[in-house]
Each structure stands twice: as structure tokens, then as C-alpha cells.
Amino acid sequence: xxxxxxxxxxxxxxxxxxxxxxxxxxxxxxxxxxxxxxxxxxxxxxxxxxxxxxxxxxxxxxxxxxxxxxxxxxxxxxxxxxxxxxxxxxxxxxxxxxxxxxxxxxxxxxxxxxxxxxxxxxxxxxxxxxxxxxxxxxxxxxxxxxxxxxxxxxxxxxxxxxxxxxxxxxxxxxxxxxxxxxxxxxxxxxxxxxxxxxxxxxxxxxxxxxxxxxxxxxxxxxxxxxxxxxxxxxxxxxxxxxxxxxxxxxxxxxxxxxxxxxxx
Amino acid sequence: xxxxxxxxxxxxxxxxxxxxxxxxxxxxxxxxxxxxxxxxxxxxxxxxxxxxxxxxxxxxxxxxxxxxxxxxxxxxxxxxxxxxxxxxxxxxxxxxxxxxxxxxxxxxxxxxxxxxxxxxxxxxxxxxxxxxxxxxxxxxxxxxxxxxxxxxxxxxxxxxxxxxxxxxxxxxxxxxxxxxxxxxxxxxxxxxxxxxxxxxxxxxxxxxxxxxxxxxxxxxxxxxxxxxxxxxxxxxxxxxxxxxxxxxxxxxxxxxxxxxxxxx
Numbered sequence: 001x002x003x004x005x006x007x008x009x010x011x012x013x014x015x016x017x018x019x020x021x022x023x024x025x026x027x028x029x030x031x032x033x034x035x036x037x038x039x040x041x042x043x044x045x046x047x048x049x050x051x052x053x054x055x056x057x058x059x060x061x062x063x064x065x066x067x068x069x070x071x072x073x074x075x076x077x078x079x080x081x082x083x084x085x086x087x088x089x090x091x092x093x094x095x096x097x098x099x100x101x102x103x104x105x106x107x108x109x110x111x112x113x114x115x116x117x118x119x120x121x122x123x124x125x126x127x128x129x130x131x132x133x134x135x136x137x138x139x140x141x142x143x144x145x146x147x148x149x150x151x152x153x154x155x156x157x158x159x160x161x162x163x164x165x166x167x168x169x170x171x172x173x174x175x176x177x178x179x180x181x182x183x184x185x186x187x188x189x190x191x192x193x194x195x196x197x198x199x200x201x202x203x204x205x206x207x208x209x210x211x212x213x214x215x216x217x218x219x220x221x222x223x224x225x226x227x228x229x230x231x232x233x234x235x236x237x238x239x240x241x242x243x244x245x246x247x248x249x250x251x252x253x254x255x256x257x258x259x260x261x262x263x264x
Numbered sequence: 265x266x267x268x269x270x271x272x273x274x275x276x277x278x279x280x281x282x283x284x285x286x287x288x289x290x291x292x293x294x295x296x297x298x299x300x301x302x303x304x305x306x307x308x309x310x311x312x313x314x315x316x317x318x319x320x321x322x323x324x325x326x327x328x329x330x331x332x333x334x335x336x337x338x339x340x341x342x343x344x345x346x347x348x349x350x351x352x353x354x355x356x357x358x359x360x361x362x363x364x365x366x367x368x369x370x371x372x373x374x375x376x377x378x379x380x381x382x383x384x385x386x387x388x389x390x391x392x393x394x395x396x397x398x399x400x401x402x403x404x405x406x407x408x409x410x411x412x413x414x415x416x417x418x419x420x421x422x423x424x425x426x427x428x429x430x431x432x433x434x435x436x437x438x439x440x441x442x443x444x445x446x447x448x449x450x451x452x453x454x455x456x457x458x459x460x461x462x463x464x465x466x467x468x469x470x471x472x473x474x475x476x477x478x479x480x481x482x483x484x485x486x487x488x489x490x491x492x493x494x495x496x497x498x499x500x501x502x503x504x505x506x507x508x509x510x511x512x513x514x515x516x517x518x519x520x521x522x523x524x525x526x527x528x
Contacts, residue, residue: 032441039445043452050458051308054317058308181288188296195300199307 011108016119023121033122037081041129044070044194059198064140065226066196071133072155073194073218078123078130079159080166086118088170088186092179098262111252115167138225147225154221154234161237162217164244165189171248174255189214196222209233213240267364268372275376289342291384298333301457302326318462327399328459330392331411331484336456337385338412339419339479341374347430348439357525367427367516374423378416403487410494411487417501418479424508431512434519455481475504 023030048070052063061069091114094100103113138147166186173179193214197205200215208215213236220233279286309315309322320328347370350356359366393400429442436442451457453476460468460481471477478501485491 026437028436029438029441032436032445036441036445036448039448043448047452047457050463053464054462055308058304176282176284178282178285181282181285181292184288184292188292191293191296191300195304199303201303204303 008108008112011112012116015117019119020121030122033120034126037078037123037126038129041074041133044074045133059196061196064137065222068134068137068141068225069196069218069222070194071130071137072158072222074130075127075134075155076158076162076218077190078127079155080162082120082123082127084115084163084166085123086120087115088166088183090118091115091170092173092176092182095173095179095259096177096262100259101261104256110256111167111248115163115170141226143225146228151225154225157237157241158217158221161213161241161244162190162193164241164248165212165214165217168244168248168251171251171255174258193217209236213237216240268368271364271369271372272376272379275373276380279377279380290340290381291337294333294336294340297336297456298329301329301332305329318459320459320462323399325459326396327488328484330396330399331487332456332480334385334389334392335411335415335418335480335483337388338378338381338415339422340381341377341419341422341426344426344430344439344443346373347427348433351430351433351519351523352437354525356523370423370427374419378419381419402489404489407489407491408487411483411491414478414483414486414494414497414501417498417505418483421475421479421501421505421508424505424512428508428512428515431515431519434515434522450476450479454479455484475501478504 045067048063048066051058052066056062058066094103094114100114103117104110106113134151138151143151166189169186169189170179170182173182176182189212192208197209197215197219200208205215216233216237220237223230224234305325306322309317309325311322313322315322317325347366350359350366356366359369425446426443429439429446432439432442453471453474454460455477456479460471460477463471478497482491482497482501486494486497491497
């Protein structure tokens with residue numbers, strides 16, 4: 001088991017190295033990626049701030065709670081943008097042009113090579129912004145020390161769940177000639193997940209919690225950090241990760257069986 | 265005229281080949297964004313029709329966002345990606361020798377898309393009017409026509425902006441980052457999420473000197489009968505379109521000198 005993990009870590013190091021070398025050849029693009037993320041962060045915080053200039057609370061949450069929620073969302077979104085997003089955009093091309101063949105014959109898990117091969121070097125540099133905001137708003141909410149200890153683990157859990165859901169959605173590209181629409185669908189689900197679950201009507205909330213559990217991604221960890229007795233959603237999130245893992249592995253086998261390999 | 269008509273027909277068939285993709289790209293984002301905004305504002309008002317935020321009751325806010333959706337459905341444009349690809353892969357060379365320029369080709373693409381988006385928007389409007397008639401009772405036909413006219417010019421504005429972004433491929437490897445930045449900024453500053461009269465006064469005053477209010481806020485307010493004078497609004501929008509197209513012309517001339525015609 002350990003040699004296998006070591007093998008994948010070495011492989012991943014090479015992926016990251018290649019992506020950074022590539023990114024450094026297009027420096028302006030690299031800088032623009034950073035600007036893009038900063039603009040996005042600013043627009044999220046500005047929207048919330050403007051709304052709170054007119055109201056005291058949204059649902060049961062005050063300004064600091066929603067700002068923390070947004071910072072948490074941005075920290076997870078930062079990981080998603082850095083380590084997964086580029087792979088989703090590339091998948092449709094890989095399938096359409098038959099270039100997936102080259103990844104399938106490599107001596108590594110095809111899921112690993114397909115969905116973790118590309119890293120967005122520009123985005124990786126910005127981790128400090130959402131984490132600083134999370135720490136600032138967390139301290140305004142007087143989090144106990146235990147909350148700070150588990151915070152990184154909750155970010156990673158949320159990142160895994162968002163990755164699993166989005167990867168499962170992207171698998172549908174195997175049955176479509178053009179995958180851009182699927183990437184748009186994926187981004188729309190991100191849009192829905194970006195707000196607290198209490199803003200949605202009960203029926204929609206149930207669907208987005210139990211069937212496509214996007215509302216668990218940011219809500220379950222935030223709620224747990226605000227109130228440790230609110231742990232049920234976090235358990236649900238862990239169960240969703242386990243179920244997602246099984247579904248993804250099954251679905252990936254089905255996808256590969258239906259892959260027609262355009263270049264062969 | 266015949267070649268314009270024929271090219272528009274080709275664009276229609278190209279767009280509608282991948283129907284699911286088209287729906288996910290054009291209608292999906294607008295509908296999901298609308299759903300999230302409606303849920304958010306309903307939660308902010310706590311479902312109370314008597315509460316006022318700024319000059320808005322819940323009913324006013326829902327009406328505002330219903331019209332925002334219609335304006336978005338008609339005016340949004342996505343032409344930068346194809347243009348960017350054409351420049352990068354050297355396909356622009358074809359247009360340099362054809363009796364139909366790249367600009368004319370892109371304009372026909374815009375017109376064909378505008379017609380389809382108009383039909384979709386009117387269809388959605390018909391459904392909305394029959395389902396939520398209480399939010400449409402005080403709409404006056406002349407205001408609607410004025411707003412619709414402005415919205416079509418907003419479409420021209422979006423097209424010009426996206427065309428400009430696409431042309432920057434002469435200098436940049438990828439331009440999608442610029443498109444995302446523009447979209448994020450415009451979404452917030454045009455009043456797409458929060459009406460501009462809820463912004464801090466200093467911000468609203470600065471925005472008056474930018475094109476942003478004319479992209480969403482002004483057309484929507486015009487339809488709702490609170491948009492001020494029509495002609496100054498139209499003149500402002502036309503002014504920004506002229507400025508954009510002047511920059512487009514400069515960028516095209518400069519860019520063409522750098523063009524290497526890859527693949528020729």
C-alpha cells in the first residue's frame with residue numbers, strides 16, 4: 001500500500017511540475033488567472049456586504065457568519081479551481097479527439113490520470129486570501145481552539161465531496177458529442193451550493209441535500225463549526241463521500257466501456 | 265444580402281446540432297442564476313410582503329429579478345471562444361481572402377443567436393406572465409418596448425465586448441480568463457444581483473460614469489416604468505458601443521500585423 005501511495009505522489013509531483021513549467025511560459029495568462037480569482041473573491045464579499053448594509057440577518061445568520069461561510073466556500077473553490085477544474089474542461093476534448101487513449105494505456109489509474117493531471121498554477125498561489133478571510137471571520141465568531149484544529153480537515157472533506165459530485169457529472173460527457181454544456185451545468189450546481197441551504201424552499205433543499213448533495217458541501221461544515229451539536233449534516237456529508245466514491249468507480253467502468261476511442 | 269441570410273441559416277443549424285449543449289449553455293445559467301437570486305431575496309425579506317429594503321418590497325424585488333432574467337436571456341453573447349480559436353488555429357486566414365469578412369461572419373453569428381434568444385426569452389416571458397401574473401400587472405406596453413429596444417442594444421454591447429476579448433488572442437494564449445473577469449465584474453456592477461439603488465451612494469455615483477448600469481439596471485427599470493428618460497439611456501449605451509467598436513478596430517488593425525497564420 002505505502003509503495004503505491006509513494007508511486008502516485010511521485011507521479012503527481014511530475015504533473016504539478018509540468019503544469020508550472022507550462023504556466024511560466026505564458027506569464028500574462030498566469031497573472032490574469034490570479035486577477036480573475038481576486039475579482040471573484042472581491043465580488044462575493046462585496047455582494048454580501050452590500051446586502052448586510054440593509055438587513056441585520058439573512059435567515060438566522062448575521063454578517064460574520066455568512067462572511068465565514070463565503071470564505072469557507074472560497075477556500076474549497078480555490079482547491080477545486082487549482083487541482084480539478086482544468087481537467088473537467090479538457091475531458092470533453094480528450095473524449096472527442098480520442099486522446100483519452102494515451103491516458104488509458106499509462107501504468108496508473110485512469111481516473112487519477114484523467115482528473116488529476118492538470119493543475120492550474122495561477123490559482124494555486126492564491127490560497128492565502130480565502131484562508132486569511134476564514135481566520136479573520138472565524139476569530140470574529142470566537143471559534144474555540146478545537147474548531148481551528150478541525151477546520152483544515154473540513155475544507156478537505158468539502159473539497160473531496162465537490163470533486164466527487166463534479167467528476168460524476170462530467171462522466172456524462174462520454175455520451176455527449178460536446179461537453180461544454182456539461183461544464184456549464186457543473187458550474188450552475190456550484191452557483192446553487194454557494195449560498196446557505198436555508199434560502200431554498202424545503203422541497204428543493206431536500207433534493208439538493210439527499211439526491212445531488214451539493215448543499216452539504218459548504219453548509220454541513222459551516223453549521224458544525226458554528227454549533228458543534230449540529231453534527232448530523234456532517235455525518236451525512238461523510239456518507240455522501242462514501243457513496244460518491246462507490247458510484248464514481250462504478251460509473252467510470254461504464255464510461256470506459258462506452259468510450260469509442262475516436263483516434264483508434 | 266443573400267450571403268448574410270445564408271450565413272445566418274448556417275449558424276442556426278450549427279447552434280441547434282447540439283441542442284442539449286445549447287440549452288445548457290444559454291438557458292441553463294440564466295435560469296439557475298434567477299432561481300438562486302429569487303431564493304436569496306425571498307429569504308432576505310423572510311417572505312414578508314410588507315418589509316421594505318431601500319425602495320423595494322419583496323414583490324418589487326421579485327419583479328426586478330424576473331425582468332433581469334429576460335434581459336439576460338436576450339442579451340448574453342458567447343462569441344469570444346470561437347473567435348479566439350479561429351485566431352489561434354490560423355483559421356482567420358480564410359476570412360482575409362473571402363468576400364465575407366471575419367467581422368461580418370461574427371455579426372451574422374450574433375444576429376442568428378439574438379433571434380433564437382429573443383424567441384426563448386419571449387417564450388419564458390409568456391410562461392412567467394401566466395404563472396406569476398401578480399408581478400406583471402402594472403407593466404405598460406410602451407415601457408416594455410423601450411426596455412426591449414435597450415436590451416437589444418445591450419446585446420450589441422455584449423457582442424462588441426466579447427469580440428474585443430476574442431481579438432486579444434493576437435497577444436494572449438487564452439482569453440477565456442478575460443471573459444470571466446468581465447462577466448464577474450459586470451454581473452455585480454450592472455445590478456444583476458443587487459439593484460444599483462441599494463449600493464452605497466458613493467459607489468452608485470461612480471457607476472453612473474461607467475457603462476455597467478446600462479447593461480442590466482437601466483433596461484430593467486425602463487420596463488418597470490422607473491427608468492427615467494429613454495433617449496438619454498439609449499444615447500449612453502450607443503456611446504459605449506461606439507467606444508468599444510473603436511477599440512475593436514484599433515485592436516484588429518494592430519493584431520493583424522502580429523498574425524502569423526498558424527497552420528498555413
